[in-house]
Amino acid sequence: MGLVQQSNLHTENLNYSAIVLTTSENIFQVVKEYLKHTKCYVTGQTSSVQSALQYIYSGRANLIIIDDGNDTPSTAYVREIISDPIGVLTPMLAMLMDRNANEAIHISHLAKIKATRKPLTPSTFPPSFSKLINLWSTNEMRDIREKTKLSLTASLGDRNTIFQSLLKYPETACLVTRAIALNLHQMGKVKEAEAILLEQMKKNSHDVGLLTTLGQVYLMSAMPQIANKIFAKIHSKFNESTIAIPDLIQSYIIMDEFEKTIDLFKILCKKGYMSNHAPRLLGRILYASGRHKEASYILANQENVYRQIETKWKDTLSEAMEKVS
Numbered sequence: 419m420g421l422v423q424q425s426n427l428h429t430e431n432l433n434y435s436a437i438v439l440t441t442s443e444n445i446f447q448v449v450k451e452y453l454k455h456t457k458c459y460v461t462g463q464t465s466s467v468q469s470a471l472q473y474i475y476s477g478r479a480n481l482i483i484i485d486d487g488n489d490t491p492s493t494a495y496v497r498e499i500i501s502d503p504i505g506v507l508t509p510m511l512a513m514l515m516d517r518n519a520n521e522a523i524h525i526s527h528l529a530k531i532k533a534t535r536k537p538l539t540p541s542t543f544p545p546s547f548s549k550l551i552n553l554w555s556t557n558e559m560r561d562i563r564e565k566t567k568l569s570l571t572a573s574l575g576d577r578n579t580i581f582q583s584l585l586k587y588p589e590t591a592c593l594v595t596r597a598i599a600l601n602l603h604q605m606g607k608v609k610e611a612e613a614i615l616l617e618q619m620k621k622n623s624h625d626v627g628l629l630t631t632l633g634q635v636y637l638m639s640a641m642p643q644i645a646n647k648i649f650a651k652i653h654s655k656f657n658e659s660t661i662a663i664p665d666l667i668q669s670y671i672i673m674d675e676f677e678k679t680i681d682l683f684k685i686l687c688k689k690g691y692m693s694n695h696a697p698r699l700l701g702r703i704l705y706a707s708g709r710h711k712e713a714s715y716i717l718a719n720q721e722n723v724y725r726q727i728e729t730k731w732k733d734t735l736s737e738a739m740e741k742v743s
Contacts, residue, residue, distance in 0.1 A: 433457055433458070433459075434456075434457060434458035434459075434480060434481045434509070434551065435458065435459055435460075435461045435478065435479045435480055435481065436449075436453065436458050436459070436460050436461065436479055436481045436482065436483050437460075437461055437462050437463070437464060437470045437473040437474070437478070437479035437481075437482055437483070438450070438460060438462070438463045438464075438483045438485070439464060439465070439467065439470050439482055439483065439484045439485060439495055440463060440465065440483075440484075440485030440487070440490075441465045441485070441487055441489075441490055442485060442487065443463075445485050445513075445536070446460075446463045448537055448538070448539060448540055448543070449483055449543075451540040452537070452540040452543040452547075453547075456547070456548075456551075457551075458481065458547075458551075461473060461478050461479045462478070462479070465490065467495055467498040467499055470482055470499070471499070471502055471504070471505055474504055474505065474508055474570075475504060475570055476570075477567070477570055480508070480509070480563065480567070481508065481509045481510070481511070481550075482499065482508055482509070482510045482511075483510075483511045483513070484496060484499075484510060484511065484512045484513065485513055485536070486512070486513055486514045486515045486518055486536055487515075488690065488692075488693045488694070489692050489693055489694045489695055490692075491518065491660070491691055491692065492512040492513065492514055492518070492521065492525065492533070493518075493521055493524075493525065493659070493660050493661055493691075494664065494691075494692070495512075496510065496512055496525055496528055496529075496531065497528070497630075497661065497664065497665075500528055500529050500596075500627075500630070500631075501600070501634055502600065503577070503581075503597045503598075503600035503601040503604065504566060504569070504570070504597075506529055506593065506596050506597050506600065506627075506631070507562055507566045507593065507594075507597050508566070509530065509531075509550055509551075509553075509554045509563075510529065510530075510531045510532075510550075511531070511532050511533075511534065511546060511547055511550050512525050512531055512532070512533040512534070513533075513534055513535070513536040513537070514533055514534065514535060514536055515536050516535065516536075517690065519535060520658060520659070521533065521659055521660070521661070522534070524656045524659040524661050525661070527626040527627060527656075528626065528627055528630060528661070529593065529627060530553055530554065530559070530590075530593060531550075532546045532547070532549050532550040532553065533546070534546035534547075558587040558589060558590055559590070561584065561587070562584055562587075562590060562593075562594070565580050565581070565583065565584055568580055569581065574601060574604055574605045575605070577601055578598060578601050578602065578605075581594055581597050581598045581601060582598065585598075591618065591621075591622075592618060592622050592625045592627055592628050593627065595614055595615060595618040595628065596615070596627055596628060596631040598611075598614055599611040599612075599614050599615045599631055599632075599635060600631065600634075600635075602614070603635055603638060603639070608635065608639045611635050612632070612635060612636075615628060615631060615632045615635065616632070619632070626652060626655070626656075629648055629651065629652055630648075630652065630661075630662075630665075632648055633645045633648035633649050633652070633665060634665070636648065637665060637668060637669060637672075640672075642668075642669040642670075642672040642673050643669075643673065645665070645669045646666065646669035646670065646673065649662045649665045649666045649669060650662075650666060653666060660685075660686060660689060660691050663682050663685060663686060663691075666682055667679050667682050667683065670682070676703060676706075676707050677707075679703055680700065680703055680704060680707070683696060683699060683700040683703065684700065686700075687700060687716075697716050697717065698717070700716055701713045701716045701717040704716060
């Protein structure tokens with residue numbers, strides 16, 4: 419019996435089990451208490467995307483609930499999850515702080531995700547969770563869940579065969595194509611990954627999810643110039659969002675375009691994106707670019723960090739000079 423045919427044997431239990439991606443014990447308890455009254459139970463808490471994906475791959479969870487924090491924004495978590503072939507096919511609920519509420523519409527373009535305001539108590543939990551469950555309860559979405567479950571223990575080649583069987587659904591063809599492309603990339607088949615995405619884009623040229631995955635494939639394949647153009651296009655479409663900025667920054671760094679990198683980091687800092695981490699990275703880039711006064715200003719409240727950057731830079735420079743001499 420073939421792998422795809424065997425999926426009919428996996429329909430007996432599609433109840434939801436959630437891993438909560440958060441650094442807040444309070445939010446974890448709010449989610450856990452709320453889900454007691456649903457058909458979904460909580461299997462664990464983690465602050466690491468890789469750990470959350472391990473829950474998914476091991477079958478301990480099949481849904482991810484994502485918290486939004488000052489230094490751990492939902493958009494960053496979502497972007498990392500959808501870089502994985504199983505992650506992009508996983509139901510997700512992204513909770514947003516009030517200041518990031520405008521990210522909801524942008525996040526919804528990245529996968530089959532529901533975004534909602536962050537609840538403070540179980541009683542204020544919005545109806546978005548029920549909407550997420552309804553979204554994934556249609557026949558085709560159930561089939562995707564069943565086949566994804568089957569693919570967890572499959573080889574990369576067999577997983578590709580399983581995913582290919584899901585292309586029969588027009589409504590989710592873009593999503594499935596992205597999973598296939600990411601899986602092909604993991605197999606080292608970069609050209610095939612690029613080809614299947616470009617073919618699907620002929621029919622869905624404005625699909626942000628497809629563009630995002632195509633940009634990722636180029637970025638992971640040492641083609642930053644092409645990736646940069648794609649992420650710039652996404653950023654121009656959602657210029658109020660932070661969704662594409664980290665990828666743009668990464669491509670500019672690879673291309674040695676530090677002035678543009680600095681400009682984008684300033685946008686992130688202004689928006690409070692990764693409020694502890696982003697200023698430190700900006701300070702390091704400013705210092706490396708010779709703009710020491712600006713670096714000192716950015717890190718005015720983190721003098722010890724500035725001194726660490728200064729010392730590390732001087733040590734690196736001394737080592738380089740010793741090698742030359």
